[in-house]
Amino acid sequence: MAAPALARCMARTGVLPLGQAWGRAPRLPPSPLPAQRRAFSNNKVLVELDESAGVATMKFKSPPVNSLSLDFLTEFCISLEKLENDRACRGVILTSAVPKIFSSGLDITEMCGKSTEHYAEFWRAVQEMWLRLYSSNMVTVAAVNGSSPAGGCLIALTCDYRIMAENPKFSIGLNEAQLGIVAPFWFKDTFVNVVGHRVAESSLQLGSLHSAPEAHRIGLVDELVPEEKLKDRATAVMQQWLALPDHARQLTKTMMRKAVLDRLVAHREEDVQNFISFISKESIQKSLRMYMEMLKKKKS
């Protein structure tokens, strides 16, 4: 199904028509086929699957900043679903093909001056991305090779393990408060599960963007490595995780994440309505417009 048609279907039903994102049967190990590499790509996400290792790399390629637009989110979910259903794939590394940027977070233009229907469609796609990634049976490793504010940080937090390039120019964090907006409860829950309540509370209230060393110090990322070693390190970490039996690791992951996942699943439509009423406020629209202007001015 083409991305726009799929997005419409997601807007109608609230889920991708490809199967449920949570509560899947555990994955089976891949059959011992000869070594093979496969790649598939749509406009904004490139996927390379190394069948012999059972590992895929998903590269975000939506310049200039990999913002999470409706199209990006739809393509992301389709790619993830394809891998989830592929017995040859047991793990996925998420990274960026755009230099210096992992992802700039939700596309602000999707949240400015649009219709209620559009906001609902967009927010369901954001929810879907998170539900699918957080509940994935695959091992998920974020190789954070650039700045990663807000929704970009959420993607990294949603993975099982985060490795960041130790470039002093890169920052990561849930900076929503700086935009005059509020991170939804499931962004907050995901953050708390990674860094703990105290760090999450102050970081969220301040809308902090943390430098790579600071992110490592507070536990937002698990490791820092020189940029040129990021890919190899992500592959090595993936191998360590895949050395364990899938079923034990998957059931443990489900046990750790279920409460947080269930909370959104139970309140999904309410969350969409909250988003619409919040984002439609004139004061919020004004804050977002000013923020976009500030980004543009920064360039000139």
Ligand SMILES: CCCCCCCCCCCCC/C=C/C(=O)SCCNC(=O)CCNC(=O)[C@H](O)C(C)(C)COP(=O)(O)OP(=O)(O)OC[C@H]1O[C@@H](n2cnc3c(N)ncnc32)[C@H](O)[C@@H]1OP(=O)(O)O
């Ligand atoms: C009781 C409580 C109720 C609560 C109810 C809650 C309901 C829910 C509320 C809403 C929740 C929303 C959650 C939002 C999450 C988000 O992710 S918001 C997005 C946050 N993102 C950012 O703040 C990042 C902004 N961007 C940057 O800081 C920089 O662009 C960068 C990523 C560091 C890259 O810098 P640089 O390389 O210098 O590039 P730029 O020149 O700045 O940008 C290039 C062009 O890209 C545009 N752009 C950048 N980011 C975005 C974006 N996120 N969306 C859309 N567009 C973006 C930028 O404007 C430039 O455009 P041009 O000028 O046209 O080239």
